[in-house]
Amino acid sequence: MRATECPLPPSVEVVLRALAQGEGAEPLDLQALAMLRLGGFAAEPADELHVITDLGLAYLTARSDQRxxxxxxxxxxxxxxxxxxxxxxxxxxxxxxxxxxxxxxxxxxxxxxxxxxxxxxxxxxxxxxxxxxxxxxxxxVPPPVDETVCLRVITPVGGVRS
Missing domain, CATH: 2.40.50 (OB fold (Dihydrolipoamide Acetyltransferase, E2P))
Known part of the structure; x- marks a missing residue:
C-alpha cells in the first residue's frame, strides 16, 4: 500500500533501487539512507554497508506491479x-x-x-x-446505484408499436 498510495520521494527511491542492484558501497545519499533505514526498507549490518531488506524488495515489486x-x-x-x-x-x-x-x-x-x-x-x-x-x-465504497429504470421503446419491423 505504501508503494502505491504514498510512495517514497523519487530521490529516496533511486537510492533504494541502487541498493537492490547491489550498489551498497558508499557514497550514497545519507539522508535517503536514513529514511530507508527508519522505514525498514534498508539495513546497515555490522560491516557498515547498506543493504535492501525484504520490505524494501516488496516495496519495489509493488511499485512495478500492474494494478x-x-x-x-x-x-x-x-x-x-x-x-x-x-x-x-x-x-x-x-x-x-x-x-x-x-x-x-x-x-x-x-x-x-x-x-x-x-x-x-x-x-x-x-x-x-x-x-x-x-x-x-x-x-x-462505490456510490449508491441509481434505482431509476430507463426503458427504451422498441418499434417492431413494420412501424407498429406494441
Missing amino acids: FPTCVEVLGVDKARRFAQVAIGAWHSGRPVLVLLEYLMRVTGLTAEELPGVWLDADVNALAEDPDDLVLTQVR
Missing part, C-alpha cells in the same frame, strides 16, 4: 483474528483471500459488523499468483 480496478465482496470477518475474508473479482473470484480488518474499516468507514456482504471497489495486483502477494489499494 487493475476490480470489485471486492466482503464474505465475512473474523474479529478475533482481525481479518476479513474477501472475494476479488479480477483475481480468482472463487478463492477467498484474507485482508486486514483494520485496513478495510479505516478506508471504508464501516464497522466490522457492517462489512460482511458489502461490495467494494479497489485496485489490485491481479497477476499475483499467491494470495499472500495480493495487495488491495484505493479501496472505496
